[in-house]
Amino acid sequence: DTAVSQTPKYLVTQMGNDKSIKCEQNLGHDTMYWYKQDSKKFLKIMFSYNNKELIINETVPNRFSPKSPDKAHLNLHINSLELGDSAVYFCASSQMTSSGTQYFGPGTRLLVL
Amino acid sequence: KNQVEQSPQSLIILEGKNCTLQCNYTVSPFSNLRWYKQDTGRGPVSLTIMTFSENTKSNGRYTATLDADTKQSSLHITASQLSDSASYICVVSALRGHSNYQLIWGAGTKLIIKP
Numbered sequence: 554d555t556a557v558s559q560t561p562k563y564l565v566t567q568m569g570n571d572k573s574i575k576c577e578q579n580l581g582h583d584t585m586y587w588y589k590q591d592s593k594k595f596l597k598i599m600f601s602y603n604n605k606e607l608i609i610n611e612t613v614p615n616r617f618s619p620k621s622p623d624k625a626h627l628n629l630h631i632n633s634l635e636l637g638d639s640a641v642y643f644c645a646s647s648q649m650t651s652s653g654t655q656y657f658g659p660g661t662r663l664l665v666l
Numbered sequence: 667k668n669q670v671e672q673s674p675q676s677l678i679i680l681e682g683k684n685c686t687l688q689c690n691y692t693v694s695p696f697s698n699l700r701w702y703k704q705d706t707g708r709g710p711v712s713l714t715i716m717t718f719s720e721n722t723k724s725n726g727r728y729t730a731t732l733d734a735d736t737k738q739s740s741l742h743i744t745a746s747q748l749s750d751s752a753s754y755i756c757v758v759s760a761l762r763g764h765s766n767y768q769l770i771w772g773a774g775t776k777l778i779i780k781p
Binding site for chain 2: 595596
């Protein structure tokens with residue numbers, strides 16, 4: 554069974570549209586994350602939720618809004634998509650400790666035209 | 667400023683050869699250091715985690731070292747295989763108080779194994 558799953562795997566859309574990416578983990582972890590990996594392959598954390606509470610919110614445009622309905626889900630909604638939003642978005646989960654290994658999903662490849 | 671720098675940026679070696687990837691960090695207070703492997707088109711997967719008191723840790727053909735004094739870590743790959751072709755990312759965890767920490771990600775080293 555997939556530990557961390559994301560949907561969709563690929564997303565191609567026009568500038569200005571609103572889109573959502575879903576993430577689910579079945580590992581029983583209490584913390585979930587969203588990362589953005591751009592064309593230079595640098596992973597940058599966007600958000601982190603612990604027990605449905607936002608604990609990390611890096612400098613991300615407020616067009617990006619995470620939503621955590623429960624501990625096993627963390628969805629990412631993006632309003633008014635821009636060309637620069639094109640990237641691979643990874644969801645991850647872990648136990649909330651500094652040594653908690655993060656388990657990553659397969660990524661969602663977003664292309665904004 | 668907390669930073670993690672990796673070298674080389676990319677590396678090409680022949681199958682069967684050994685290689686060593688470097689990670690230098692300026693992170694304080696240090697909690698632990700982790701090496702991840704990211705295959706093309708997939709999410710990163712943890713290889714090893716090292717705490718302050720650990721100098722060496724092995725995971726199959728992967729051996730990580732940590733020198734907390736010089737703030738350097740290395741990942742040594744022995745007898746490389748084609749499946750080792752991937753990006754290897756160093757991640758350092760900095761403590762920010764009780765149960766609060768920050769992860770600082772390196773830019774990764776892209777390793778290509780040629781037959």
